[in-house]
Amino acid sequence: MSKHTEGMLRTDALQDKVLIVTGGGTGLGRSMSKYFLELGAKVVITSRKLEVLEQTARELESETGGKVLPLACDVREYEQIEEVISKTVGEWGRIDGLLNNAAGNFISPTERLSHRAFNTVLDIVLKGTTQFSLALGKHWIDQKQGGTMLNIVTTYAWTGSGYVVPSACAKAGVLALTRSLAVEWAKYKIRCNAIAPGPFPTEGAWSRLLPGELKDKFDPARRVPLGRVGEHQELANLAAYLMSDFSAYVNGEVVTIDGGEWIKGAGEFNNLERVTPQMWDIFEQMRGK
Numbered sequence: 225m226s227k228h229t230e231g232m233l234r235t236d237a238l239q240d241k242v243l244i245v246t247g248g249g250t251g252l253g254r255s256m257s258k259y260f261l262e263l264g265a266k267v268v269i270t271s272r273k274l275e276v277l278e279q280t281a282r283e284l285e286s287e288t289g290g291k292v293l294p295l296a297c298d299v300r301e302y303e304q305i306e307e308v309i310s311k312t313v314g315e316w317g318r319i320d321g322l323l324n325n326a327a328g329n330f331i332s333p334t335e336r337l338s339h340r341a342f343n344t345v346l347d348i349v350l351k352g353t354t355q356f357s358l359a360l361g362k363h364w365i366d367q368k369q370g371g372t373m374l375n376i377v378t379t380y381a382w383t384g385s386g387y388v389v390p391s392a393c394a395k396a397g398v399l400a401l402t403r404s405l406a407v408e409w410a411k412y413k414i415r416c417n418a419i420a421p422g423p424f425p426t427e428g429a430w431s432r433l434l435p436g437e438l439k440d441k442f443d444p445a446r447r448v449p450l451g452r453v454g455e456h457q458e459l460a461n462l463a464a465y466l467m468s469d470f471s472a473y474v475n476g477e478v479v480t481i482d483g484g485e486w487i488k489g490a491g492e493f494n495n496l497e498r499v500t501p502q503m504w505d506i507f508e509q510m511r512g513k
């Protein structure tokens with residue numbers, strides 16, 4: 225039986241680590257937080273909506289027996305980030321890792337977006353990630369303490385993609401941030417890595433980004449060579465590894481986890497999968513000897 229929906233790491237892999245997960249109240253952020261808790265971490269979850277966070281915190285604590293601190297924070301506001309850092313240190317004494325997961329995205333022809341809409345996505349994804357990384361990096365350097373940063377990007381961070389242009393610009397920036405800080409801050413024992421996930425269904429993002437019939441028409445599973453979308457636990461396993469000391473020598477890396485989706489789009493002849501075996505038979509006969 226396939227083990228891909230099971231936790232992968234030993235149960236003390238993140239023992240006593242204090243981790244901050246932005247956008248940790250819902251979706252993939254919640255799933256990764258849950259697994260971090262199962263591996264012994266204490267987790268701060270942040271987002272704009274405190275009621276959502278408090279509800280998630282209660283659920284995660286009862287599901288895992290771990291400790292969760294819900295803190296309201298709009299990653300666009302630097303002072304709110306500084307407050308999260310000081311409250312976390314006040315509560316648990318230290319911070320060991322940051323998962324920059326909070327994001328926003330509008331699927332739309334670019335010319336239909338207002339400049340405010342464009343800036344909203346840039347502000348959440350690029351500015352939010354750079355601000356949290358800067359604030360926490362300064363804190364770690366001040367404290368002479370190392371730490372681990374993990375950024376969620378996407379495969380179109382390097383290919384670009386129409387119809388999600390603000391997100392593509394922002395994620396490309398986050399990828400540059402990841403690789404730049406990985407080198408510059410290695411001397412402070414700060415590691416920086418990224419994950420580029422393919423399609424992992426979540427209630428929030430999918431119903432918002434692909435409403436109604438769009439979801440069936442553009443079923444993301446059909447684009448994936450492995451023929452399926454990702455399981456949250458698969459992403460959580462990778463995130464937990466990259467957050468843990470088991471990956472201590474991995475730095476400046478971006479790991480794609482997408483079932484082969486992006487590379488399929490890149491290969492010139494990959495759409496020949498639509499040729500049926502009967503058609504291949506005919507081509508072979510036409511070729512002769």
Ligand code: COA
Binds near residue numbers: 338342348432
């Ligand atoms: N498509 C195009 N433009 C949109 C939009 C959409 N779906 N939703 C909002 N906008 C525009 C608004 O019209 C506004 O522009 P305007 O002032 O020119 O009219 C601008 O974007 C800001 O909108 P606003 O609602 O004030 O933004 P916000 O800061 O309150 O919330 C998000 C924006 C992204 C935080 C919110 O939509 C959200 O919570 N999204 C869920 C997170 C998400 O997208 N997750 C997916 C991750 S991949």
